[in-house]
Amino acid sequence: MKTLRLGICGTGNVGKALLVSLRDSKELFEIQGNVNLEISMVGVRKGKSSLPFQELRVSEDIMQVALDDAVDVVVELIGGTETAYELIQKAIENGKDVVTANKAMISKYGNELFQKAKDKGVQVGFEASVAGGTPVIKALREGLVANKILWFAGILNGTSNYILSYMSSSEVTFEEALKSAQSLGLAEADPTLDIDGTDAAQKASILASLAFHVPFNFASVNYEGIQNVALKDLRCAQELGYSIKHIALGKIIDEKVSINAHPMLVSNESILSKVGQEMNALEVYAEDVGSTVYYGPGAGPTPTATAVIADLVDIAKGALFNVPEVNNKNSLLTKPTESTARYFRMEVSNEPGVIAKISAIFARKQISIDTLIQHDSKSEIIINNGLVSVVIITGSMDDVSSVEISSALDKMEEVHHNVKNFRILSLL
Numbered sequence: 001m002k003t004l005r006l007g008i009c010g011t012g013n014v015g016k017a018l019l020v021s022l023r024d025s026k027e028l029f030e031i032q033g034n035v036n037l038e039i040s041m042v043g044v045r046k047g048k049s050s051l052p053f054q055e056l057r058v059s060e061d062i063m064q065v066a067l068d069d070a071v072d073v074v075v076e077l078i079g080g081t082e083t084a085y086e087l088i089q090k091a092i093e094n095g096k097d098v099v100t101a102n103k104a105m106i107s108k109y110g111n112e113l114f115q116k117a118k119d120k121g122v123q124v125g126f127e128a129s130v131a132g133g134t135p136v137i138k139a140l141r142e143g144l145v146a147n148k149i150l151w152f153a154g155i156l157n158g159t160s161n162y163i164l165s166y167m168s169s170s171e172v173t174f175e176e177a178l179k180s181a182q183s184l185g186l187a188e189a190d191p192t193l194d195i196d197g198t199d200a201a202q203k204a205s206i207l208a209s210l211a212f213h214v215p216f217n218f219a220s221v222n223y224e225g226i227q228n229v230a231l232k233d234l235r236c237a238q239e240l241g242y243s244i245k246h247i248a249l250g251k252i253i254d255e256k257v258s259i260n261a262h263p264m265l266v267s268n269e270s271i272l273s274k275v276g277q278e279m280n281a282l283e284v285y286a287e288d289v290g291s292t293v294y295y296g297p298g299a300g301p302t303p304t305a306t307a308v309i310a311d312l313v314d315i316a317k318g319a320l321f322n323v324p325e326v327n328n329k330n331s332l333l334t335k336p337t338e339s340t341a342r343y344f345r346m347e348v349s350n351e352p353g354v355i356a357k358i359s360a361i362f363a364r365k366q367i368s369i370d371t372l373i374q375h376d377s378k379s380e381i382i383i384n385n386g387l388v389s390v391v392i393i394t395g396s397m398d399d400v401s402s403v404e405i406s407s408a409l410d411k412m413e414e415v416h417h418n419v420k421n422f423r424i425l426s427l428l
Helices: 013-024 026-033 063-067 082-093 103-120 136-143 158-170 174-183 198-212 231-239 301-316 354-364 378-383 399-410
Strands: 002-009 035-043 073-076 097-100 149-155 242-253 256-267 279-286 290-297 342-349 369-375 387-394 415-424
Touching: 002 013, 002 063, 002 301, 013 026, 013 035, 013 301, 026 035, 026 301, 035 063, 035 301, 063 082, 073 082, 073 301, 082 097, 082 103, 097 103, 097 301, 103 198, 136 198, 136 279, 136 290, 149 198, 158 174, 158 231, 158 242, 158 279, 198 242, 198 256, 231 242, 231 342, 231 387, 342 354, 342 399, 354 369, 354 387, 354 399, 399 415
Parallel strands: 002 035, 002 073, 073 097, 256 415
Antiparallel strands: 149 242, 149 279, 242 256, 279 290, 342 387, 342 415, 369 387
16 A cells, blocks of 8 residues: 655645545545555644644644655645745655645646656646536546547636525625625635636636646636626526526637636526536537536535545556646637627616617627617616616627627716626537
8 A cells, every 4th residue: 555645735724624634534545545645744834723633743834844855745735826836846846746726826837837747757736726626627637638628618616606696596786695605604705816707717727728738828818707797687697598607618719729717698508507506517528529517516625625635646546647748839829709699788768769879889890689678667767767777689799899889888878887798608
């Protein structure tokens, strides 16, 4: 039976969950993984006071963990980018394998990191960096290795998905749903990276590198968060046969790779529309196989710790983490320019001729209007101070046309408040 001596850096929620699991499930890992996972050292700046149990060797200098001769594998759970990358560099330079849950660091420094690991003949496991306990990286890296992947679409941020799901099911505002997520521990006190789309975009860039053999390049991802999704948008989407989800999407378009992460209207016939609460899901379409779907918990200390342990077991078995050879032609990566149907919603004055003016803006851009709904019941007009809601579903348009149309609508005297504009997910 192989023994791995672990140096664990970081004792936040995930680090504590990992330490407890390694202690309490030791026999399970021996039986099911044929591996003895031994905690050799813990790197924690706050000392033993922050540990879930005390009988551990501790260094308050986390860099010492990467240098310690009694450590075979460094597990990086400190978060952030610069210090985490420095730690992993030291570990690799000292011939140690590494396991990390750090999507921000991977999405920024993945190219340098994996080249260093390859040069030193060591392994880097990063299953826990995307979708928590749902093994989507393993699926791309191993399960679909014989197939050319054409696209992936997924819900990769559990916090955003919980907020949108809770808004819809409980008929509450964005602010109320966010407070609920924070009370349940699903959102941080500062939830910015979750709700502004950064977290999902970082994960999308990692998946794109694996799926399409392009460099890790977070700057190539076009993304937007869920802050502008209102309860009324969810209601209108439902009326039209859609839900609104935050979707990370990677596609090959004209031999180029497009990566984005945005709130999108998703048809109720799609599997992704049915993913609720804080769950994650990823749909991958590959030649010869077609569509495969991966669903499960995408966040939380225990699922993430589970993914870390899975990587540790693979290292013990000698499994190679084959990060695909990257085609370093960065020209293969492009900011998304694909055309998609769009959803527009605006509050307009209840006056004759307004719809004609709105339609003319779309006509000048040669964009078709597939659906137009005007909510103009007397009760709604009274509630909205004489305004009516107009919802438009368009034909396909690119980002440039979308921005120009939104700007033109916002400038109309009859249009009040900012115009809402969301993509409609299309995987054709």
